[in-house]
Each structure stands twice: as structure tokens, then as C-alpha cells.
Amino acid sequence: MTETSNREEGAADEATVVDPRRLHEAARIAEALVFASANPVSENYIADRLPVGVDVQHVMRELRSLYSGRGVNLVRVDDHWAFRTAPDLSFVIRTDETEVRKLSRAALEVLSIIAYHQPVTRAEIEDIRGVQTSKGTLDVLMEAGWVRFRGRRRTPGRPVTFGTTKDFLDHFGLEELRDLPGLDELKGAGLLSGRIPANFQVPMPLAEDELAEDEDPITQFDLEELGLLTPGGKEDE
Amino acid sequence: MTETSNREEGAADEATVVDPRRLHEAARIAEALVFASANPVSENYIADRLPVGVDVQHVMRELRSLYSGRGVNLVRVDDHWAFRTAPDLSFVIRTDETEVRKLSRAALEVLSIIAYHQPVTRAEIEDIRGVQTSKGTLDVLMEAGWVRFRGRRRTPGRPVTFGTTKDFLDHFGLEELRDLPGLDELKGAGLLSGRIPANFQVPMPLAEDELAEDEDPITQFDLEELGLLTPGGKEDE
Amino acid sequence: MQVSGSKVQKAKRPDEAPMDQLWQDGDARGTHEESLVVDIAGFEGPLDLLLHLARTQKVDLARISVLALAEQYLAFVESARQVRIELAADYLVMAAWLAYLKSRLLIPRQVKDDGPSGEEMAASLAFRLKRLEAMRDAATRLINRNRLGRDVFARGAPEHIPTERRSGFDATLYDLLNAYASLRQRHAVTQVTIEKRSVWSLADAREVLYRLIGVMDDWTALDHFLLRYMTDPSERATAIASSFAASLEMVREGRVEIRQEGAFQPIYLRRSNRADAPREEEAADGD
Numbered sequence: 001m002t003e004t005s006n007r008e009e010g011a012a013d014e015a016t017v018v019d020p021r022r023l024h025e026a027a028r029i030a031e032a033l034v035f036a037s038a039n040p041v042s043e044n045y046i047a048d049r050l051p052v053g054v055d056v057q058h059v060m061r062e063l064r065s066l067y068s069g070r071g072v073n074l075v076r077v078d079d080h081w082a083f084r085t086a087p088d089l090s091f092v093i094r095t096d097e098t099e100v101r102k103l104s105r106a107a108l109e110v111l112s113i114i115a116y117h118q119p120v121t122r123a124e125i126e127d128i129r130g131v132q133t134s135k136g137t138l139d140v141l142m143e144a145g146w147v148r149f150r151g152r153r154r155t156p157g158r159p160v161t162f163g164t165t166k167d168f169l170d171h172f173g174l175e176e177l178r179d180l181p182g183l184d185e186l187k188g189a190g191l192l193s194g195r196i197p198a199n200f201q202v203p204m205p206l207a208e209d210e211l212a213e214d215e216d217p218i219t220q221f222d223l224e225e226l227g228l229l230t231p232g233g234k235e236d237e
Numbered sequence: 238m239t240e241t242s243n244r245e246e247g248a249a250d251e252a253t254v255v256d257p258r259r260l261h262e263a264a265r266i267a268e269a270l271v272f273a274s275a276n277p278v279s280e281n282y283i284a285d286r287l288p289v290g291v292d293v294q295h296v297m298r299e300l301r302s303l304y305s306g307r308g309v310n311l312v313r314v315d316d317h318w319a320f321r322t323a324p325d326l327s328f329v330i331r332t333d334e335t336e337v338r339k340l341s342r343a344a345l346e347v348l349s350i351i352a353y354h355q356p357v358t359r360a361e362i363e364d365i366r367g368v369q370t371s372k373g374t375l376d377v378l379m380e381a382g383w384v385r386f387r388g389r390r391r392t393p394g395r396p397v398t399f400g401t402t403k404d405f406l407d408h409f410g411l412e413e414l415r416d417l418p419g420l421d422e423l424k425g426a427g428l429l430s431g432r433i434p435a436n437f438q439v440p441m442p443l444a445e446d447e448l449a450e451d452e453d454p455i456t457q458f459d460l461e462e463l464g465l466l467t468p469g470g471k472e473d474e
Numbered sequence: 475m476q477v478s479g480s481k482v483q484k485a486k487r488p489d490e491a492p493m494d495q496l497w498q499d500g501d502a503r504g505t506h507e508e509s510l511v512v513d514i515a516g517f518e519g520p521l522d523l524l525l526h527l528a529r530t531q532k533v534d535l536a537r538i539s540v541l542a543l544a545e546q547y548l549a550f551v552e553s554a555r556q557v558r559i560e561l562a563a564d565y566l567v568m569a570a571w572l573a574y575l576k577s578r579l580l581i582p583r584q585v586k587d588d589g590p591s592g593e594e595m596a597a598s599l600a601f602r603l604k605r606l607e608a609m610r611d612a613a614t615r616l617i618n619r620n621r622l623g624r625d626v627f628a629r630g631a632p633e634h635i636p637t638e639r640r641s642g643f644d645a646t647l648y649d650l651l652n653a654y655a656s657l658r659q660r661h662a663v664t665q666v667t668i669e670k671r672s673v674w675s676l677a678d679a680r681e682v683l684y685r686l687i688g689v690m691d692d693w694t695a696l697d698h699f700l701l702r703y704m705t706d707p708s709e710r711a712t713a714i715a716s717s718f719a720a721s722l723e724m725v726r727e728g729r730v731e732i733r734q735e736g737a738f739q740p741i742y743l744r745r746s747n748r749a750d751a752p753r754e755e756e757a758a759d760g761d
Contacts, residue, residue: 102645337622
């Protein structure tokens with residue numbers, strides 16, 4: 001909490017009445033108020049919260065010049081104050097970023113079923129969920145990079161099986177699929193209530209590189225045959 | 238992570254030669270990046286966006302000291318950086334709508350046990366509290382984003398373990414877990430290991446070793462009188 | 475800080491009624507018998523109650539008499555019984571353990587006896603009380619820190635969310651598990667009639683017991699203490715049978731080891747080494 005000496009000069013006009021310590025404190029308050037507010041803050045609102053006898057306009061002018069050369073500027077809009085990224089730096093903030101989207105409830109459900117029940121076919125996913133799964137949901141999960149085609153079930157129709165990816169483990173902070181909590185642990189954590197039937201089971205997922213007994217590995221040929229293109233493969237790159 | 242650390246090493250040497258203009262520019266960028274986000278921004282993320290050859294740690298240290306006396310401070314949370322209002326100004330900023338999550342006594346107790354003992358299993362939490370954890374408790378803490386499944390203990394039964402999150406550190410203003418209040422004393426007193434420490438004696442003042450005014454130092458004789466023999470007393474074992 | 479010593483009264487003499495001690499600590503815990511049930515509900519389990527009782531001994535944990543504490547607790551449980559207050563099983567199991575502890579402290583050790591000594595048990599209890607209290611203090615310190623959203627504030631108008639994730643989607647493990655659990659739950663519940671919550675079975679009691687003996691990994695003969703506190707005299711015979719069955723079940727699960735010297739001898743239990751972190755200890759298995 002040391003005072004900045006250069007302030008004293010600028011404050012010359014009021015300096016006779018306000019001591020620099022008070023002024024510095026006022027600046028800290030104004031700064032914090034504007035920073036924490038979701039909307040631009042009116043000058044009156046700030047003034048009400050400053051120590052008595054401190055001129056709000058003076059304080060704000062000081063603050064504005066303090067921030068003028070910095071990465072963040074204090075700007076005034078209609079008697080309201082707000083912090084904004086310095087215009088010349090907007091490129092750092094918006095470049096490569098795509099907006100991060102929240103996964104829909106449906107997508108979360110499908111993803112969790114795939115995680116626990118893999119290798120699992122689409123029909124099985126629908127059976128567990130009790131509703132049809134739109135193709136879009138699986139696409140989203142593929143796009144996210146968390147779900148992949150694992151193989152094909154050796155049953156009539158040779159349905160494709162789904163599984164999770166390495167990125168899935170990374171994202172959710174799991175070392176291996178076996179780290180997913182089991183029935184007792186979900187119960188213990190309060191995620192499942194005690195009111196579940198005795199035969200209720202939470203499967204222990206198969207490791208990602210392990211094939212089930214009735215599963216064939218998926219090949220490029222399969223993908224082409226099915227008219228499936230690995231997502232992300234074409235679009236962005 | 239590994240790539241950046243290489244870079245940092247190399248950059249550290251150059252830091253002295255980097256011209257101040259470049260450094261100032263880097264500081265502006267870092268400032269803008271951290272300022273623009275409500276959540277802590279990872280050091281790697283910042284480093285990726287700084288001019289080549291600038292040491293991110295150096296820049297952040299400089300920025301931290303620049304903001305140290307101000308109304309908004311730069312704080313570090315687990316290799317991430319964030320701007321936060323200065324704690325002494327809370328009275329100005331707090332409004333009636335301001336509210337933090339209220340925790341039950343049980344939830345708070347479980348939270349601190351997880352924080353100090355992590356990674357910790359549910360059975361261990363219950364062992365420390367001597368009572369079953371009610372279903373909702375862990376759920377509440379996980380929903381708050383303060384507690385997470387960490388993995389599994391490499392012991393028979395492979396129980397899942399719990400730990401705290403970055404949000405936990407951020408919420409309680411901790412730079413890292415080592416900053417947990419009283420951690421060293423608790424460790425020193427053997428209170429964080431599952432087993433009774435070898436030198437554990439029944440009689441031991443709780444936090445501090447000073448005796449209250451109305452207390453005499455305890456002696457072996459007193460203990461016998463109380464019907465207690467310390468396990469450490471039998472030295473022949 | 476929670477209950478401080480300020481309102482707690484003078485050191486206890488053994489002949490004093492323990493209830494007086496308990497209810498005279500006015501703050502937050504009532505002062506007359508009618509509020510008894512509420513008072514018990516105010517405790518976070520038997521260890522919490524013990525901590526509270528320990529504080530009423532005036533001396534701090536350093537100089538606590540574990541024996542006196544055990545007696546106080548047992549007297550409390552007895553009184554609760556007399557006024558027909560139902561105590562949660564956790565409390566009763568602790569009572570059983572303390573009754574056993576008391577017997578170990580009072581009866582001279584037999585040569586052939588290889589259960590834990592009373593002193594070891596007392597030390598274990600004191601350690602656990604101390605550890606719990608330490609965690610409480612830590613919790614208090616934690617909660618009194620400058621907290622985000624209460625004392626310290628983040629940028630109110632964030633301009634972007636920095637992300638290094640290759641994936642353009644966000645979700646936490648908790649979101650995922652929560653989605654899975656509630657989905658499965660939803661479908662499970664539609665198919666079953668809801669099971670009625672039964673009273674504490676002996677298997678449940680054993681589970682709690684197993685946790686209570688936590689730090690004791692030596693042979694412990696808790697059975698008849700457990701039965702005494704957990705059951706009605708009239709049901710004791712069947713209870714013994716089912717408890718024995720339950721313990722065999724736990725043995726099969728590898729959670730406990732069990733031993734009996736001979737017919738009608740006490741049944742000794744201990745936590746199985748397999749179920750826990752290894753500890754160097756030559757098993758004195760005499761069977």
C-alpha cells in the first residue's frame with residue numbers, strides 16, 4: 001500500500017484538501033468496484049462509496065491515465081465506467097478460439113453410456129436410455145474427440161461398436177477407464193440413491209484397446225463401406 | 238508441459254537481455270489475457286501468447302508486484318493466474334445479493350478432511366469422522382466443484398479416492414495445497430497419516446505446545462494416575 | 475471456533491451424573507431432557523459426542539481420562555435408554571467398543587491374551603479424538619479465509635474464456651457421472667417397487683464396527699459388547715447367530731479375519747490385512 005508519488009502532482013488542484021493516502025485508497029476502491037461489476041458502473045455509484053470529500057471525477061481521471069498504456073484500459077461510456085481490453089490487443093483474446101460449448105444433457109448421457117458400457121452399439125445405447133439417439137448427438141461426441149468407432153460386433157448386421165478415446169481420459173482426468181467409479185462408489189458419493197434393484201449393475205468398462213470376444217477391430221474398409229467418415233478428418237484440417 | 242519448461246529455461250537466461258519494450262508489451266498481453274477472464278488462466282496458455290523469448294514467470298512476477306498495492310491484485314492459483322479484488326475492500330463491493338454457498342457442518346468437515354488428507358477414500362473419511370457420510374455430502378461438494386474423483390488407490394479393492402480441485406484453491410484463496418492453513422503442524426503431529434504415529438502419546442496439547450496458565454506439565458506419573466499408559470512408554474517393543 | 479471451554483463447567487467427579495455435564499453446556503445444545511433427541515441430532519456421530527464430553531472434563535485433550543470418558547459415554551447411553559430414546563447404531567457400536575475398552579483398562583492383562591491392551595485402545599481413541607478436533611479446527615480456518623464471491627471478487631464482466639482444450643466442448647467428470655447415475659436411476663426405479671428401509675441389521679452394525687475399530691488392527695473380541703448394546707435381551711440368541719453369520723460373510727469378502735480359541739470362547743475379529751495398506755506384523759495366528 002505505498003503511494004505513488006507522481007499522483008501528487010496531478011492532484012495539485014484538490015491536493016490542498018485531500019491527502020494522497022486518501023486519494024490512493026479512493027482509487028483502489030473505484031478500481032475494485034469497476035472490476036467486479038458485471039455492467040459498467042455509474043459515477044454516482046462509485047462516488048457513494050468513496051471516502052468523504054474525494055472527488056470522483058478526479059479519481060477516475062487519474063485511474064484512466066494510469067491504465068492508458070496498459071493491456072487493459074478504463075473507459076467511460078455515458079457516465080459509466082468499465083474496463084476493456086486495449087483495442088490493439090484484441091487479437092490475443094479472440095484469435096484461435098472457438099467458443100466452448102456445454103455438452104447437452106443427451107450428449108452427456110450418451111457419452112457416459114459409451115464410457116461405462118463400451119464396446120456398445122447404438123441400439124444398446126438406445127436401449128439403456130429408453131429413447132432414440134439422434135445422429136447429431138453421436139456426431140457431437142465424435143467432434144469433441146471423446147468418442148470413436150471401436151469395432152464391429154459379430155452379430156447379424158455387424159453393428160459398429162463405440163468406445164471412448166485417449167482424449168476422453170485426458171479431459172476427464174482419468175488415468176484409465178477402470179478409474180470410473182463403480183456402483184458402490186456412485187452410491188457412496190450420493191449420485192445413486194439406495195433405491196435401486198438388487199440386480200442393478202454398473203459395468204466395469206473394458207480397457208480401450210481391448211476387444212470384446214464378439215468384437216472385430218474396425219478397419220478403414222469398414223468405415224468406407226458404412227459410409228462413415230471419421231469426423232474432424234475432413235472438416236478443419 | 239514439458240515443451241514449455243524447456244522454453245522457460247532457455248528464456249530465463251535471455252530475460253535480462255530482452256529489451257524493456259518487449260517486456261512491457263508482454264506484460265500488457267498477459268495482463269489483458271488474465272483480466273479478460275473470470276477464471277484463472279493457465280501459465281502455459283499465457284506463455285503461448287507472449288512474444289518469443291519472453292519468460293512468462295518473470296513477466297507474471299513483475300505484474301504481480303505492480304498490482305500488489307492496488308484495488309485489484311494478481312493472484313496465483315495452481316499454475317494459473319487471476320485478477321481478484323483486494324480482500325480489504327470486500328466491504329465496498331459486497332452487496333446484498335452477494336452470497337457464497339453455505340455448507341453444512343458435516344460437509345465442511347468432509348471438505349477439510351479431503352483437502353488435508355488427499356487422495357483419500359470414503360472409508361478413510363469415515364474413519365476420521367467416526368460416522369457414515371450421509372449420501373448428499375460428497376455430492377454437494379462435487380457439485381460445488383470443490384471435490385472430485387481423483388483415481389483409485391492401488392490396494393486390494395482399488396477404492397476410488399477423492400481430492401480437491403483448482404476451484405477449491407481459487408475459492409479459498411490458496412495458491413497451492415501446501416498453503417492449506419496449519420498443514421505443516423498437522424503433518425508434524427502425525428495427524429495426517431492413517432496410523433497412530435509411533436511416538437503418539439495420549440496426552441498432547443492440541444495445536445500448540447504452550448501450557449495454559451492453570452496447567453502443569455504432564456508427567457508419566459500423572460498418566461499412570463489417570464489410568465493411562467502411553468504406548469510409547471513400553472520401549473522394549 | 476465451535477464450542478469453547480468458556481461455558482463448560484468444572485472438572486467432573488466420577489460420581490457426578492454425566493447428564494448434568496452434558497446438558498449444562500448451554501450453547502447450541504439444550505439444557506433439559508425434553509430436548510434430548512434434538513441434542514443428539516446436533517452431534518455428528520459418536521466421536522463428536524465424545525469430543526464434547528471430553529471438553530466437559532475441563533482439561534483439554536492432553537489430560538483427558540479416557541476411562542472417565544468411556545464411563546461418561548456409557549452412562550449417557552444408559553440414560554438415553556432409560557428414557558427410551560433411540561440412538562443411532564453408530565452410537566451404540568461406540569458404546570460397545572468403549573465397554574470393551576473399559577474392561578481392558580480395568581482387568582489386568584492375561585498372559586495368554588493377545589488382544590490389544592487397554593492402553594493401546596485408549597491411545598487409539600485419544601488419537602482419533604485429537605485428529606477429528608484438528609480437522610475441525612482446520613475447517614474453521616479454511617472457512618474463515620477470504621473467500622471468492624464473499625470477500626474477494628473476480629472480474630464481473632469477463633470477456634472470454636481461455637481454453638487450451640482441443641475439444642470445443644466442456645463438461646466435467648461430475649457432469650458425466652451425474653448424467654449417467656440419474657439416467658440409470660430413472661430407469662431402474664420405474665421397474666421396481668421401492669424397498670422398505672429395514673432396521674439396522676447386525677451386518678450393518680458390523681460394518682460400522684469395522685470402521686470404528688479402524689486403527690486397531692489387532693484381534694478384538696467385541697462381539698458380546700456389541701450384542702449387549704445393539705440388541706434387546708430377548709433377541710440376543712438369534713442375534714448372536716445372525717451376527718456370526720454376518721461376520722463369516724465379511725471374512726469371505728476378505729474384510730475381516732476371525733478367530734476363536736475354543737467352544738464358547740470369545741470370538742475375535744480383526745481387520746484383514748488384505749483389505750488395507752500393508753503393515754509389517756507377524757500374524758500371531760494361533761488356530
